[in-house]
Amino acid sequence: MQDTLFSFIAKYISLTDDEKHAILSLDLFRAVKKGTTLLKEGQNSKDSYFVLKGCIRTHYILDGEEKTTAFYTEMEALTPPCVISKTPSEYYISCVEDSILLISNSDMEVEVNRKFPKFDIMCRKLSEELLAKQRIDFDEFKTNSPEQRYLNLLQKRPDLIQRVPQHQLASFLGIKPQSLSRLRARILEKSKE
Amino acid sequence: MQDTLFSFIAKYISLTDDEKHAILSLDLFRAVKKGTTLLKEGQNSKDSYFVLKGCIRTHYILDGEEKTTAFYTEMEALTPPCVISKTPSEYYISCVEDSILLISNSDMEVEVNRKFPKFDIMCRKLSEELLAKQRIDFDEFKTNSPEQRYLNLLQKRPDLIQRVPQHQLASFLGIKPQSLSRLRARILEKSKE
DNA sequence: TCAAATCGTTCACTTAAGTTAAGAAACGAA
DNA sequence: TTCGTTTCTTAACTTAAGTGAACGATTTGA
Numbered sequence: 031m032q033d034t035l036f037s038f039i040a041k042y043i044s045l046t047d048d049e050k051h052a053i054l055s056l057d058l059f060r061a062v063k064k065g066t067t068l069l070k071e072g073q074n075s076k077d078s079y080f081v082l083k084g085c086i087r088t089h090y091i092l093d094g095e096e097k098t099t100a101f102y103t104e105m106e107a108l109t110p111p112c113v114i115s116k117t118p119s120e121y122y123i124s125c126v127e128d129s130i131l132l133i134s135n136s137d138m139e140v141e142v143n144r145k146f147p148k149f150d151i152m153c154r155k156l157s158e159e160l161l162a163k164q165r166i167d168f169d170e171f172k173t174n175s176p177e178q179r180y181l182n183l184l185q186k187r188p189d190l191i192q193r194v195p196q197h198q199l200a201s202f203l204g205i206k207p208q209s210l211s212r213l214r215a216r217i218l219e220k221s222k223e
Numbered sequence: 224m225q226d227t228l229f230s231f232i233a234k235y236i237s238l239t240d241d242e243k244h245a246i247l248s249l250d251l252f253r254a255v256k257k258g259t260t261l262l263k264e265g266q267n268s269k270d271s272y273f274v275l276k277g278c279i280r281t282h283y284i285l286d287g288e289e290k291t292t293a294f295y296t297e298m299e300a301l302t303p304p305c306v307i308s309k310t311p312s313e314y315y316i317s318c319v320e321d322s323i324l325l326i327s328n329s330d331m332e333v334e335v336n337r338k339f340p341k342f343d344i345m346c347r348k349l350s351e352e353l354l355a356k357q358r359i360d361f362d363e364f365k366t367n368s369p370e371q372r373y374l375n376l377l378q379k380r381p382d383l384i385q386r387v388p389q390h391q392l393a394s395f396l397g398i399k400p401q402s403l404s405r406l407r408a409r410i411l412e413k414s415k416e
Numbered sequence: 417t418c419a420a421a422t423c424g425t426t427c428a429c430t431t432a433a434g435t436t437a438a439g440a441a442a443c444g445a446a
Numbered sequence: 447t448t449c450g451t452t453t454c455t456t457a458a459c460t461t462a463a464g465t466g467a468a469c470g471a472t473t474t475g476a
Binding site for chain 1: 281283285290292303314344347351352355357358359361362364397
């Protein structure tokens, strides 16, 4: 589990054993049960999440309907917009599977960054990289049809289609569950020919 | 023009007059004519852009068709994904209007960051903020219909609808130009009732 | 200035997604 | 295990976006 964390960090900075111990001593690992709500709409949270094992999702409730917009799995990090903007959260974060997460607090991060200035560098690199990746994802979403988006997902994150409920996948793809069912049937039909 | 830059920077860090002079002495302002291509697909660029006046856009060419995915206007910054990933660019950047830009090079930024460590802090804050903002934009795009997206744009960036060609706006909204025309006619029809 | 290209709109037609409803399958809690 | 809920799929119908084509209006450049 710790390996997952340190091989993630190693992508950005190199740590000494002392530094590794210091991080572990913060005791940030948390086991979270499937279905647990980590953040609710309207809350003022300062927590960021890193998925060591499992899957979490972000969703809105609009007109009483759940709209899932993102999934985070192993080796992925999430700092909710409300932490950055210091305003109440517009969305929910919940646990799709039993998961092990690293949950860090932004106040605590300020502290850690003072002790280990390296961390600031990592955070900068990480957020620049995530910004660029997300830009590409957004552009692909804009330029593709729902069917193309599904086929894309099948290529890039085939695990998600297995581990996540269809109705959550549907809104992640920007469509209704019924449309996803139909779209999958259509693809299957095509592949038979 | 310099005021635009310094009031932007002031949102993140405070600068002394000496620091301001140092920045100006780098001589990074560029006047760019409408239609100019700043970055081509396949190029390995290290340039980032900050719009002081005017408008630039990013677009792909897919199946021979132009797909515009983003616009950047006054007080907005753009670091292309290719600068971060150090791979050839997947898209084009071009000038929508005669513009005045600040164009900085990532090699040069490393230099500036060494002289003024403050800058690293600004870059981190900026990219974290942009990441959060873009996340919200992406989520709104996913959860809204084309018509809602257009009405949203009308609220949030009404200037864009005036200053940008319709066919570029259409792909920015994720639809075809004909659909945008139809959609606008539909809205007009509704408002008459 | 004039011809060519580009752009925005409209129309008729096709295709796919939204909506409403119903039933089967899977899941969870008592 | 069983009852009730949630989830997934299918179907019929509605609505909106994609497609191909045509038409002026504008812009561009030779």
